[in-house]
Amino acid sequence: MLSQYLYISTAPTLPREEVDAILAASARNNPVRGITGLLLFNGRNFLQLLEGEENEVAALMETITADPRHAGVSVLDRRTIDQRACPDWAMNRVMIAESIESRREMLERDLPRGLDPEVRKMIVNFAVLN
Numbered sequence: 001m002l003s004q005y006l007y008i009s010t011a012p013t014l015p016r017e018e019v020d021a022i023l024a025a026s027a028r029n030n031p032v033r034g035i036t037g038l039l040l041f042n043g044r045n046f047l048q049l050l051e052g053e054e055n056e057v058a059a060l061m062e063t064i065t066a067d068p069r070h071a072g073v074s075v076l077d078r079r080t081i082d083q084r085a086c087p088d089w090a091m092n093r094v095m096i097a098e099s100i101e102s103r104r105e106m107l108e109r110d111l112p113r114g115l116d117p118e119v120r121k122m123i124v125n126f127a128v129l130n
């Protein structure tokens with residue numbers, strides 16, 4: 001059974017190199033575990049979409065929740081999916097544009113097509129917050 005989780009968390013003083021280290025760990029581990037997804041960081045909060053076999057995603061969620069580099073992990077959505085929205089992304093960093101005006105446009109371009117409209121809306125709403 002394939003599951004998809006969407007969560008947000010807080011990391012107000014995280015150095016940029018730590019975000020790179022998280023992406024490096026994801027690139028190393030996720031393909032082995034069949035995990036795909038995307039990660040947004042706005043300098044203060046993370047939003048991550050994780051998808052894969054339920055047992056793998058649940059185990060990774062436990063690891064991530066215990067990671068001291070962030071706090072306040074809050075699951076926004078958790079659902080069973082028939083197909084992955086991000087089949088080609090071991091963990092893709094989606095950049096948030098500097099200017100708020102161009103954010104929606106940029107996300108419409110960069111977010112995967114296969115996302116459920118409701119999930120897409122939650123991601124866009126996160127990204128347009130200051």
Ligand SMILES: Cc1cc2nc3c(=O)[nH]c(=O)nc-3n(C[C@H](O)[C@H](O)[C@H](O)COP(=O)(O)O)c2cc1C
Nearest residue numbers: 022025026028029030046048063064067069070091
């Ligand atoms: C916001 C956030 C997202 C993360 N996403 C992943 C991920 O997708 N895959 C992963 O393996 N580790 C992820 N991590 C890191 C894990 O918490 C953990 O440090 C890592 O899996 C340990 O990998 P290692 O055993 O190879 O050192 C994330 C951490 C944070 C703070």
